[in-house]
Amino acid sequence: MSLARALTHTLFPCYCPCCHSPVDTQGICGPCLSALPLFAPDQGNLLLRADIQAQFNLPCCDGLIACGWYRGMLKRWLCELKLGQRSHAACLLRQVIAHQWQCYCAEQIIDVDAAILIPLPRHRLITRGFNQVMQTWGRVLEAQLPILPVLSKRMTPTQQSLNRRARLKNQAQAFRLEGDLTGRQILLVDDVITTGATINAAAQLCRRAGAAQIWACATCLTPY
Numbered sequence: 001m002s003l004a005r006a007l008t009h010t011l012f013p014c015y016c017p018c019c020h021s022p023v024d025t026q027g028i029c030g031p032c033l034s035a036l037p038l039f040a041p042d043q044g045n046l047l048l049r050a051d052i053q054a055q056f057n058l059p060c061c062d063g064l065i066a067c068g069w070y071r072g073m074l075k076r077w078l079c080e081l082k083l084g085q086r087s088h089a090a091c092l093l094r095q096v097i098a099h100q101w102q103c104y105c106a107e108q109i110i111d112v113d114a115a116i117l118i119p120l121p122r123h124r125l126i127t128r129g130f131n132q133v134m135q136t137w138g139r140v141l142e143a144q145l146p147i148l149p150v151l152s153k154r155m156t157p158t159q160q161s162l163n164r165r166a167r168l169k170n171q172a173q174a175f176r177l178e179g180d181l182t183g184r185q186i187l188l189v190d191d192v193i194t195t196g197a198t199i200n201a202a203a204q205l206c207r208r209a210g211a212a213q214i215w216a217c218a219t220c221l222t223p224y
Contacts, residue, residue, distance in 0.1 A: 017092060018073060026088070027095050036096065038068045041103040046221075055224060056196040060203035061188070061216040063110060067100045070192055070220035078191060078219065082132050093136045093219060101140060110215050111185060115145045118190040118202060119153045136219060137189045145187065150179035150209075151202060175202050182210030187217050194222040 014023045018032035028036075039046060045063040046052050058064060068074050074096070080089035104110060117133045125131060131138075138147060153175050186206050190199050199216045206214050 017088075026091065028092060033095070033099060036068065036074075037072065038096070038100055039066055041065075041100065041107045041109060044107070044109055052221070056193060056221070058196045058200050058203070058216055060200050060207050060214065062213050063215045064193075064217070065100075065104050065110065065215065066193070066218045066221050067096055068220060070194075070222040074220050078132070081135070082128075082191075085129070090132075090135045090139075094139055097136055097219065098140045110187070112145065112187040112213070112215055113185045115141050115147050115187040115189055115217075116151050116202070116206065117147060118188070118198060119151055121153050133189055133191050136191065137217070141187075141189075148179065148181075148186075150177050150181070151205070152176045152178075174198075175205055177202075177205040177209055180210060181206055183212050184210070185213040185215075186211045187215050189217045191218060192220045192222060193218045 014026045015021065016023050016027075016029040016032055018028055018035075021029060023029050043049070046066060047056075047058060047061070047064045052064070056064070070078070074093075077089040077092050080086040081093065115137075117131070117138055119125075119133075120128065120131050141147060188199060188203055188206065193199055193216065196216075199218070203214045203216065
């Protein structure tokens with residue numbers, strides 16, 4: 001360790017956000033990362049799980065991968081990022097996402113050649129100042145997959161205030177896709193999937209544009 005780094009570490013020590021033990025660099029310590037209740041990548045396609053089939057309606061998607069359920073530390077960090085604009089939360093989520101993505105790749109669960117990130121409506125992007133999906137998944141995937149900027153979204157009521165039927169109707173005409181996806185194998189990425197309305201509406205457009213395979217991907221799935 002260099003003198004400058006040692007001095008910085010002494011003056012500004014880093015602690016794991018989960019167990020609060022000292023760590024060499026900012027982030028989650030190895031034992032806590034391993035202990036997070038993440039989905040096991042060796043389970044494969046999450047759409048084949050009966051409990052997930054019963055809750056999420058994704059008829060336009062061929063498969064689903066995710067980090068974990070929307071609760072605990074994952075929920076806390078997502079809320080801190082989206083509502084509090086806390087940059088440290090984005091760093092922690094990227095660490096979890098990178099770990100989970102590497103595990104899925106090691107298991108050879110999916111074979112995709114491009115990613116499409118669910119966008120924010122222009123007004124909401126200006127208000128918030130960033131797209132949380134780009135800040136998390138985009139930063140992890142950009143070195144491995146081309147990210148296609150083909151999807152846009154118009155302003156709609158926020159999904160949090162709507163029931164399942166209203167969510168489906170709200171998202172039905174929300175997206176616009178410009179581009180040809182003929183033969184492409186797409187990873188369609190969002191931060192949270194609650195009913196599947198948002199991701200399925202986007203997947204439907206990808207299918208119409210010629211996508212040969214579509215995998216839904218999210219940081220979290222919302223449990224009942």
